[in-house]
Amino acid sequence: MKKLVSIMVTMVMMTVMLTGCGGSSSDSVIKFGTNAEFPPFEYVTAAGVLGEFDGIDMAIAKEIGVQTGMEVTMENMEFDSLLIAIENGQIDAAIAGMTIDPERAESVDFSHPYYTATQVMIVDQNSDIKTAADMADKKIVVIQGYTGELCVQDLGYDYEAFKKGTEAILELNNGKCDVVVLDSATAKKYVKDNPNLKIVEDPSAFEAEEYGIAVKKGNTELLNKINTVIDKMLADGTISELGAKYSENE
């Protein structure tokens, strides 16, 4: 009898240790951050897949929660703040159509790539811009901190940076600028909503970019979990289905 009691006490203690783990439940929650200004990857809507958030990335984040058995929360913040929020522990991961680039990879670790994009030029239907070089004497608008800004910097052209894609498109619609440089899928979405605009591509000027989920440097435990889900969603076609679905509907 004594032995049984001591086994039970040990079991209770083990359960407390396993589930309690320092008295916090943070091990079972993934705190994601995004910038919900980037359709079809993330945007705010009345009833999204994750609360008020919807889009390809939001559906991926939700699936990461389902497949890891972890709770998923989503915090909306400025794109510029995402990497800092990871570094200071405010969020565990950023899912934001974020291009994997060497400079960002110095401060965070990236998951396997899950989407390939490129920068494109959004112009008026009547624009004479046909290549990136044609932007030389034009008024260029980019979104602050996006890879599009870096591309225009690399090309050596002057530009104006706006905080949101919608503000940049408004500027173009009002004739206050000639071209907006932006990621391809998001550009397509805006052009679909604005029939007076068109997309001009120049693959010789803009390299392919790959999106990844960012986590804190060295957080291999979370990164491995995320990679397992991404690999599965890529292999079984879920991510391309989501791409098609959200590009169609939104």
Ligand code: GLN
């Ligand atoms: N892919 C671009 C970048 O990483 C834009 C991402 C975004 O706005 N969400 O800078």
